[in-house]
Amino acid sequence: MTGRIxxxxxxxxxxxxxxxASLIRNGDNVGxxxxxxxxxxxxxxxxxxxxxxxxxxxxxxxxLGLWTGASTAPELDGVLAEVDGIDLRMPYQSDPVTRxxxxxxxxxxxxxxxxxxxQRVWQGFFGKLDVAVVxxxxxxxxxxxxxxxxxxxxxxxxxxxxxxxxxxxxWQSTSLEGMHDIYYGTALPPGRRPIPIIGPxxxxxxxxxxCPPEKVVAVVETDSPDRNTHFTPPNSDSRRIAGHxxxxxxxxxxxxxxxxNLLPLQSGVGNIANAVLAGxxxxxxxxxxxxxxxxxxxxxxxxxxxxxxxxxxxxxxLSPAAMDRFNARMAEYRDRIVLRPQEISNHPEVIxxxxxxxxxxxxxxxxYGNINSTHLMGSRIQNGIGGSGDFARxxxxxxxxxxxxxxxxxxxxxxxxxxxxxxxxxxVDVVVTEQGLADLRGLAPRRRAELIxxxxxxxxxxxxxxDYFERAQRSSFGAxxxxxxxxxxxxxxxxxxxxSMRG
Numbered sequence: 001m002t003g004r005i006x007x008x009x010x011x012x013x014x015x016x017x018x019x020x021a022s023l024i025r026n027g028d029n030v031g032x033x034x035x036x037x038x039x040x041x042x043x044x045x046x047x048x049x050x051x052x053x054x055x056x057x058x059x060x061x062x063x064l065g066l067w068t069g070a071s072t073a074p075e076l077d078g079v080l081a082e083v084d085g086i087d088l089r090m091p092y093q094s095d096p097v098t099r100x101x102x103x104x105x106x107x108x109x110x111x112x113x114x115x116x117x118x119q120r121v122w123q124g125f126f127g128k129l130d131v132a133v134v135x136x137x138x139x140x141x142x143x144x145x146x147x148x149x150x151x152x153x154x155x156x157x158x159x160x161x162x163x164x165x166x167x168x169x170x171w172q173s174t175s176l177e178g179m180h181d182i183y184y185g186t187a188l189p190p191g192r193r194p195i196p197i198i199g200p201x202x203x204x205x206x207x208x209x210x211c212p213p214e215k216v217v218a219v220v221e222t223d224s225p226d227r228n229t230h231f232t233p234p235n236s237d238s239r240r241i242a243g244h245x246x247x248x249x250x251x252x253x254x255x256x257x258x259x260x261n262l263l264p265l266q267s268g269v270g271n272i273a274n275a276v277l278a279g280x281x282x283x284x285x286x287x288x289x290x291x292x293x294x295x296x297x298x299x300x301x302x303x304x305x306x307x308x309x310x311x312x313x314x315x316x317x318l319s320p321a322a323m324d325r326f327n328a329r330m331a332e333y334r335d336r337i338v339l340r341p342q343e344i345s346n347h348p349e350v351i352x353x354x355x356x357x358x359x360x361x362x363x364x365x366x367x368y369g370n371i372n373s374t375h376l377m378g379s380r381i382q383n384g385i386g387g388s389g390d391f392a393r394x395x396x397x398x399x400x401x402x403x404x405x406x407x408x409x410x411x412x413x414x415x416x417x418x419x420x421x422x423x424x425x426x427x428v429d430v431v432v433t434e435q436g437l438a439d440l441r442g443l444a445p446r447r448r449a450e451l452i453x454x455x456x457x458x459x460x461x462x463x464x465x466x467d468y469f470e471r472a473q474r475s476s477f478g479a480x481x482x483x484x485x486x487x488x489x490x491x492x493x494x495x496x497x498x499x500s501m502r503g
Contacts, residue, residue, distance in 0.1 A: 004138040004168045005219060013219045017043035020133075020165045020218035021051055027087075028130035029065035031121075031157030034072035035315035035342065036269055036294050037227035039150030041133045041167040043220055045076040052085035063087040065126065069152020069314065069342055070114060070293075070386060071095065073227035081107060090126070091117050092384035103380045111374060114293070114387040115346035118156040122188055132161035135222075136209070137172035144208035147180045147339065148172040149226055150315035155182055155341045158211040166211075169222045175330030180339045182206045197350050200264045200291040201310035201338060228320045231297055234275035237403045240434035241272055242279035245359065245399065248430065248437050250284065252397075258357075264291035266351075266391045267299070268360035269317055272401055274298045276359055281305060291354050293345055293387045295337060297322045303336050312338045314345040346390040355396035360388040362402045364413045365431050365456070367449040367469060368481055369440050371400050371423035377492050378419030385422050392427040404433040404458035410500040412461040414452060416468050417488035431456050445481040446473070464503060 005011045021044050024030060034040025048064075055062040064085055070092040071077070077095035080086050089098060090110045101107035112120070121129060134154050138146040147154065148169060158164060183205035185193065196204050234242070252258040262285055267273040277298030280288065290299055290311035297318050302308035304325075316339075318326055326333065344350065363382065364372045371392075374385055392398040400423070402413045413433070425448070431438045436455035440448050453465045472482035491501040 004170050004221070006141045007139050007143045007213070009213050010139055010143060010166070010216060010219055013216055014221060015218045017047040017220050020044050020220050021047035023163060023165065023217050024048055024064070024131050026055070026060075026062040027064070029067065029127055030131045030133060031067045031129050031153065031161060032072070032076060032132075033069065033134040033148075033150065033152060033154050033157070034076060035069035035150035035152040036071055036317040037073050037229060038315045038317055039135050039148040039152070039226065040068070040072040040076050041135045042075060042169060042222045042224035044133050044165055044167060046079050049079035049083050049085060052080065053083040056083065067091070067117070067121070067126070067129070067153070067157075069150060069154070071383065075227070088126075092386050094383045099381065099383075109381065111381065111384040113346075113385060113389045114342050115348060115390040117153055118186070118341070118343040119188065121153075121156055121160055128162075129157065129160040131163045131165065132157035133165045133167070134158060134209075135167045135169050137169060137176045138174065139166070139168060140208065143211075143213050145211055146177045147182070147209055148176060151180060151182065151339050151341050152314055153342060154209055155184070156343070158209055161215070163217045164211055164215045165218045165220065166216060167220045167222050169224060171223050171225050173327045173330045175327075175334065178207050179330070179334045179337060180207050182209055182341060183344050184210070186343060195344065195347055195350050197344075198353065200289040200312045200354060203338060226323070228323045229317055230319050231274050232271050234271065234278060237434040238272050238275035239279070241401050241403070241432055242276040244432050244437040245276055245401065246279050246283050248432075248439070249357075261285060261287040261289070263355045263357050263396055264289045266290070266292040266356045266358045266395065267296065268386070268388060269294050269296060270361050272361050272403075273359060276401070277302065281307060291345070291351070291356050293342065300326060303333065310336050310338070312340060312345065314340055314342040342387070346387045348390060348394045351391055351394040356391060356394070357397050357399070358388075358391035358395035359399045359401065360392065362400045362413070364415055364418050365400060365402070365428075365452065366415050366418045367452050367465060368445045369425040369428040369431060369448050369452065370418045370421050371428055372418040372420045373422040375420035377496055378489070389423060389427075392423045397429050398423075398427055399430040399432065400428060401432045404435050404456060405460070409460060410502070411495060412458060412491065412501050414457040414461065414465065415491050415501075416465065417483060419489060419492045433458075435459075446479075461501070
């Protein structure tokens with residue numbers, strides 16, 4: 001037995017990555033751990049990619065279904081996509097090689113809400129899960145699995161897979177033990193019961209993942225870091241977006257619609273979201289909480305400063321420096337941070353009960369408040385919807401943010417009609433750019449359009465949007481949501497044809 005593998009039976013199953021990868025067969029559906037570059041297997045995917053490449057050279061192509069929690073890393077998504085080893089990818093990706101293959105049509109991808117993955121796998125919508133490849137930080141004497149820096153769908157993969165390969169990563173802190181809350185009380189209809197969470201920090205399950213030892217076919221020892229993300233410092237646009245949102249939240253508190261410590265925060269991943277969280281550091285709010293998907297750098301700083309008392313997520317996504325701090329102070333964070341399966345971190349019932357404040361980035365919004373989070377020019381996938389839909393539909397406040405311009409001004413992110421719809425106007429309360437904030441609650445579509453154009457659009461594009469809206473009111477098929485069907489997507493057509501949305 002090694003220090004991280006304390007169970008004798010599982011210690012006997014230690015093999016190298018190549019031998020473990022040989023246990024995965026052509027046509028298998030493989031569920032791998034990983035969520036935003038945290039907790040993904042570090043060695044088996046690379047060994048598997050070499051095997052796929054060799055099979056291709058020998059004239060016996062090998063393809064797999066690849067299922068994860070969310071995005072992973074080049075060492076997983078990238079290497080398998082590069083050798084054309086993926087048949088179907090789900091539910092979320094951000095790897096440039098994978099994205100290119102999807103947009104070329106050589107790799108199938110299904111983009112689904114993160115809260116839906118577990119139940120759809122349990123119901124067999126994607127076929128049988130053959131293999132689970134899951135990173136853990138250790139194995140106890142009893143054979144219980146200590147999760148690493150992400151949980152994602154690991155519980156479901158271990159439950160559903162016929163064969164399990166474990167990667168035990170000694171780079172992960174031993175102090176992770178006890179930070180996780182793995183709930184085993186979910187069921188399919190009609191046997192469902194309420195999820196008993198009434199506060200973001202509530203613990204309702206086990207600190208460990210369970211897996212029958214007879215299902216484990218291989219254990220691989222690794223010592224490799226997560227793909228930690230470098231966040232760029234907030235630029236002027238990000239700071240202005242953050243300022244508008246923080247001013248809005250202060251007004252909501254003064255109006256009595258929010259408590260002084262707000263409600264549990266949910267924040268998408270990225271530089272703008274990180275800037276908003278950073279802005280809370282100097283704001284008037286104390287005793288903050290978070291019920292979200294990912295612990296980001298600014299959220300960790302809020303915990304360090306005492307501004308945030310607890311945070312619940314399914315993964316951590318930090319810069320290398322913040323990850324060092326996280327590992328060094330893990331014993332302190334263990335009482336303040338809970339890492340859960342994503343079917344719980346993104347559970348609609350819990351989000352609605354807690355009254356989360358959802359803040360997510362977008363690609364574009366239209367003048368009526370419909371949101372495109374995923375596709376460029378209507379056809380080219382960027383990443384995926386992730387968990388934004390889980391929170392947008394169910395949060396107390398659903399807020400979407402973006403700079404008003406992209407591609408050095410060639411693109412307006414406020415358009416007459418979005419080229420792809422991920423969140424309809426019915427799920428959008430607030431749109432905010434560096435130009436300003438539009439509170440859409442209680443407004444009819446035409447009033448929404450007036451507000452978004454005047455508050456959120458960039459001055460370079462505002463006259464064209466006003467012109468479109470005024471002509472649409474005179475000439476559209478109906479007055480409720482006026483559109484000129486022959487022009488609604490002409491801005492996108494201009495960009496595809498000329499490289500700019502400008503008329």
